[in-house]
Amino acid sequence: MRRALDRPLPRGKTEVGLSAFAFLFSEFIQYSQTRVNTADELQHKLEEAGVGIGRRVLELACLRDKSSRRETRILGILQFIQSTVWKMLFGTTADSLEKAVDQDDEFMIVEKSPLVNAFISSAPCNCAAFTAGIVRGVLEGAQFPAQVSAREYADTRTVILIKFAPEVVEREKRIS
Amino acid sequence: MAHLRKTGDAVFSKVEKVNSELFSLTYGAIVTQLLKDYEEVDATNEQLEKMGYNIGIRLVDEFLAKAQISSCQNFSETAEVIAKVGFKMFLGVTAEVTNSNASEFSLQLTDNPLAEFVELPEQYSQLSYSNMLCGVLRGALEMVQMRVECTLTKDALWGDDVTELRVVLKELMDEEYKDDDE
Amino acid sequence: MLVYTLHIFNRSGTCMYYREWSRPVPNSDLKSNNKLMFGFLFSLKQLVAKISPRKGGGFYACSTNVFKLNYFETPSGHRFILCTDLSAGDMREPLRHIYSHIFVECLVKNPLWRPNEEITNANFVQSIEKYITSL
Numbered sequence: 001m002r003r004a005l006d007r008p009l010p011r012g013k014t015e016v017g018l019s020a021f022a023f024l025f026s027e028f029i030q031y032s033q034t035r036v037n038t039a040d041e042l043q044h045k046l047e048e049a050g051v052g053i054g055r056r057v058l059e060l061a062c063l064r065d066k067s068s069r070r071e072t073r074i075l076g077i078l079q080f081i082q083s084t085v086w087k088m089l090f091g092t093t094a095d096s097l098e099k100a101v102d103q104d105d106e107f108m109i110v111e112k113s114p115l116v117n118a119f120i121s122s123a124p125c126n127c128a129a130f131t132a133g134i135v136r137g138v139l140e141g142a143q144f145p146a147q148v149s150a151r152e153y154a155d156t157r158t159v160i161l162i163k164f165a166p167e168v169v170e171r172e173k174r175i176s
Numbered sequence: 177m178a179h180l181r182k183t184g185d186a187v188f189s190k191v192e193k194v195n196s197e198l199f200s201l202t203y204g205a206i207v208t209q210l211l212k213d214y215e216e217v218d219a220t221n222e223q224l225e226k227m228g229y230n231i232g233i234r235l236v237d238e239f240l241a242k243a244q245i246s247s248c249q250n251f252s253e254t255a256e257v258i259a260k261v262g263f264k265m266f267l268g269v270t271a272e273v274t275n276s277n278a279s280e281f282s283l284q285l286t287d288n289p290l291a292e293f294v295e296l297p298e299q300y301s302q303l304s305y306s307n308m309l310c311g312v313l314r315g316a317l318e319m320v321q322m323r324v325e326c327t328l329t330k331d332a333l334w335g336d337d338v339t340e341l342r343v344v345l346k347e348l349m350d351e352e353y354k355d356d357d358e
Numbered sequence: 359m360l361v362y363t364l365h366i367f368n369r370s371g372t373c374m375y376y377r378e379w380s381r382p383v384p385n386s387d388l389k390s391n392n393k394l395m396f397g398f399l400f401s402l403k404q405l406v407a408k409i410s411p412r413k414g415g416g417f418y419a420c421s422t423n424v425f426k427l428n429y430f431e432t433p434s435g436h437r438f439i440l441c442t443d444l445s446a447g448d449m450r451e452p453l454r455h456i457y458s459h460i461f462v463e464c465l466v467k468n469p470l471w472r473p474n475e476e477i478t479n480a481n482f483v484q485s486i487e488k489y490i491t492s493l
Binding site for chain 1: 208
Binding site for chain 1: 467468469
């Protein structure tokens with residue numbers, strides 16, 4: 001009997017058609033719409049789905065990275081998200097990682113033309129909430145609690161705003 | 177059916193692709209959500225199939241448009257087209273057609289992109305995790321006038337060597353024009 | 359080449375889309391004319407299948423002395439009918455293009471469009487407009 005844990009971990013280079021993902025995601029939105037009453041609730045459902053994914057991505061990335069080094073610094077975990085997580089899910093690193101000028105606890109990941117929004121031309125809600133959820137899932141799994149939200153702009157840019165919880169900022173100060 | 181494999185490869189090379197991990201993790205998130213909403217396995221299996229059906233009735237048009245397959249002569253040819261072109265185009269993998277005759281066939285997958293890194297916990301060991309595929313096939317085939325039943329008969333998640341779908345033709349639908357004035 | 363009208367029907371006869379570019383004789387009763395058109399094409403298809411001297415193929419065009427009706431049907435039952443003047447050549451490729459690149463891209467992939475519904479999607483309408491005027 002072959003069990004998942006006995007099989008070698010997939011190398012992560014396999015691909016499926018974009019439209020398979022598009023149909024799946026679109027059907028998930030349709031399904032979720034039947035279970036909610038408002039656009040906000042729909043967005044919340046998408047975000048929750050993303051959180052589950054984010055946690056799993058973190059587990060997988062740690063399993064693959066044999067050095068078993070755990071990120072303890074804010075910049076470390078954010079770079080991990082911007083490069084490793086993004087590459088794993090979307091094939092490339094995120095376009096940029098920025099820090100809010102006057103806040104120690106706010107950061108932004110900017111994506112110029114996000115995959116998730118590409119085919120949902122007129123979506124019933126903010127689909128970037130899905131991506132925001134993924135980011136939050138990774139952060140929570142790595143012990144960096146934060147509020148994460150996403151905003152889509154008219155020029156197809158999506159900005160994911162991350163506001164770390166006070167204890168994370170405290171910890172960061174202690175370590176430095 | 178080597179030419180079908182070539183067609184499948186050619187179509188897949190032209191479509192836009194995403195990492196299969198994004199796909200399988202998203203599918204996993206959907207299954208998790210359904211288990212939460214329906215709480216029990218049979219209802220979740222049914223909902224997965226329904227969602228697959230909704231996808232299938234649309235996906236068939238993209239398939240027809242991109243693969244440019246002319247109509248199949250018989251049910252076995254339909255099976256090969258699905259296995260070598262359809263699966264390849266959307267899932268990046270081909271399936272093997274086994275046990276086929278004029279009214280049934282099985283599709284076997286050694287790699288199942290829906291279920292990468294998945295283990296079924298004890299209380300969900302009866303879950304037909306990939307049941308959405310069954311719905312997709314049912315919906316797509318219905319749009320081309322074939323009413324079928326599709327079930328997951330083997331699953332790597334159940335300990336089998338392959339994941340297998342069995343497709344049974346129930347009815348070839350005739351075109352009907354109902355004039356509702358009469 | 360002059361394009362008069364475009365109809366898109368689904369398998370059960372619902373006219374999902376109708377557009378006129380030029381129609382010197384106004385369409386008196388759109389709904390029942392659409393029904394007539396669908397019924398006619400349905401019967402024509404069956405007739406052709408029965409009387410065809412050779413196996414295979416379906417019809418893709420028929421003409422009167424003032425206009426030509428160009429027909430394309432997908433295995434999934436969507437029917438695309440383009441009425442043009444007689445100078446139009448074989449319109450199978452343009453109709454196939456409308457199906458593959460406009461219908462599939464704008465509608466099938468859009469979660470807000472439900473199959474068998476009337477088509478109101480702005481992207482679709484604009485793309486059709488652009489493509490037809492380029493012909």
